Amino acid sequence: xxKVVIFGVKDFAELAHYYLTTDTDHEVVAFCVDRQYLPESxxxxxxxxxxxxxIEQTFPPAEYQFFAPMSPSNINLARAKVYDAIKAKGYxxxxxxxxxxxxCHNVIGENxxxxxxxxxxxxxxxxxxxxxxxxxxxxxxxxxxxxxFFTSHVVLSGHxxxxxxxxxxxxxxxxxxxxxAEGSFIxxxxxxxxxxxxxxxxxxxxxxxxxxxSKDLKx
Ligand SMILES: CC(C)(COP(=O)(O)OP(=O)(O)OC[C@H]1O[C@@H](n2cnc3c(N)ncnc32)[C@H](O)[C@@H]1OP(=O)(O)O)[C@@H](O)C(=O)NCCC(=O)NCCS
Numbered sequence: 001x002x003k004v005v006i007f008g009v010k011d012f013a014e015l016a017h018y019y020l021t022t023d024t025d026h027e028v029v030a031f032c033v034d035r036q037y038l039p040e041s042x043x044x045x046x047x048x049x050x051x052x053x054x055i056e057q058t059f060p061p062a063e064y065q066f067f068a069p070m071s072p073s074n075i076n077l078a079r080a081k082v083y084d085a086i087k088a089k090g091y092x093x094x095x096x097x098x099x100x101x102x103x104c105h106n107v108i109g110e111n112x113x114x115x116x117x118x119x120x121x122x123x124x125x126x127x128x129x130x131x132x133x134x135x136x137x138x139x140x141x142x143x144x145x146x147x148x149f150f151t152s153h154v155v156l157s158g159h160x161x162x163x164x165x166x167x168x169x170x171x172x173x174x175x176x177x178x179x180x181a182e183g184s185f186i187x188x189x190x191x192x193x194x195x196x197x198x199x200x201x202x203x204x205x206x207x208x209x210x211x212x213x214s215k216d217l218k219x
Contacts, residue, residue, distance in 0.1 A: 001025040002094055005032050005059050007052070007068035007082060009044045016069050016096070016113065017045055023099050030059065032066075052085070061090040068093065069113035069131055072149035075183050075199070075214045076165045080147040083111055083129045093128075101132075109146065121158070136168075139176065151188075163198075167214070185214035 004026045006013050013031060020026045031044045035051035042049055050058055066086045070079035086093060093111035097103060100116040108114070109128035118132045121140035132138070132150045139158035147165050150156075154168040157176035166180050169188030174180070184196040187203030196202055201210040201217055 001027065002065045003027050003029045003059075003063065004065050004067050004094055005030050005050075005055065007032050007066065007086065008070060009033055009037070009039060009049055010071075012069050012071055012113075014045065016067055017047075019096055019098070019113075019115070020067065024096065026094060029064065056089055061092070064091070066091040066093045066111070067096070068111055068129075069096070072131070072167050073219075075167060075185060075217070076147045076149055077215075080129060080165065083147070086111075127164075154186075183214050185217055 004020060006016050006028055009031050017028055020028055030047050031049045032052050032055050033049060035053050038051060039049055068082055068086055070082060095108055095110055095112035097114045098116040101114050101118040103120045104122040106120045106124055106126060108126045111129045112126060114132045115134045117135040120138045123140050124138055124142040126144045127146040129147045130144055133152045135152050136150045136154045138156050141158055142156065142160045144162045145164040148162050150168045151170045153171050155173045157174055159177045160174055161179040163180060163182040165183040168186045171189045172186040173191045175193050178192060179195045181196050181198040183199040185201045186192055190203045190207040191205035192202055192207045199214045201212050201214050203210060
């Protein structure tokens with residue numbers, strides 16, 4: 001059981017609070033945002049909201065842990081920056097893995113948010129700051145790097161390598177043995193048959209590469 005500060009005061013933070021309080025022994029002690037986003041009330045869900053800039057004065061890293069599951073905007077680069085800033089202050093982050101996920105002794109990094117009905121097959125490793133929304137199939141003997149985001153009902157077949165910052169839209173399907181290069185954006189319902197190029201956007205069945213970089217995509 002840890003005392004946990006949650007980063008954010010929007011949907012993801014509210015969901016993190018819900019899952020931690022209903023499905024873990026962790027105690028959520030506060031929320032935290034950049035100073036410019038502090039709410040006037042100074043509170044969220046009945047807990048204090050602190051400025052990130054001086055959070056360690058009230059909640060020192062030796063006694064408190066952080067949790068910062070955030071939305072995948074800007075191909076996960078924004079939430080990676082927040083995670084790195086939390087680490088730079090010396091904090092350890094917890095990971096949440098739903099009691100209703102199926103996990104097979106997988107190595108899972110920190111600050112991961114793995115919701116209900118995910119199936120993680122054996123011998124697949126999960127990096128840091130990975131989000132898996134509900135209901136994904138993560139195949140065996142794979143490797144998922146840091147800052148990757150799975151929405152829902154993605155099928156990642158066995159022996160796949162997923163490089164940092166990749167995003168998988170709802171119902172995406174990935175053929176076995178593929179490497180998804182850094183920052184690949186896989187659109188909803190895409191069926192990926194071949195390895196992808198870094199920061200590419202792929203959609204359709206079979207998936208083809210769009211003209212736009214994932215860094216320029218608005219979603
Ligand atoms: C790739 C994506 C961002 C494109 O969105 P967009 O830029 O708003 O695209 P638009 O709706 O403007 O559509 C542009 C064209 O691409 C087509 N298109 C859009 N998404 C498509 C997709 N996933 N597969 C195939 N074609 C698609 C549209 O039909 C449209 O074609 P048209 O010009 O012939 O009419 C979007 O498809 C996507 O995958 N978003 C992620 C959704 C998601 O998983 N959300 C998670 C919720 S939990």
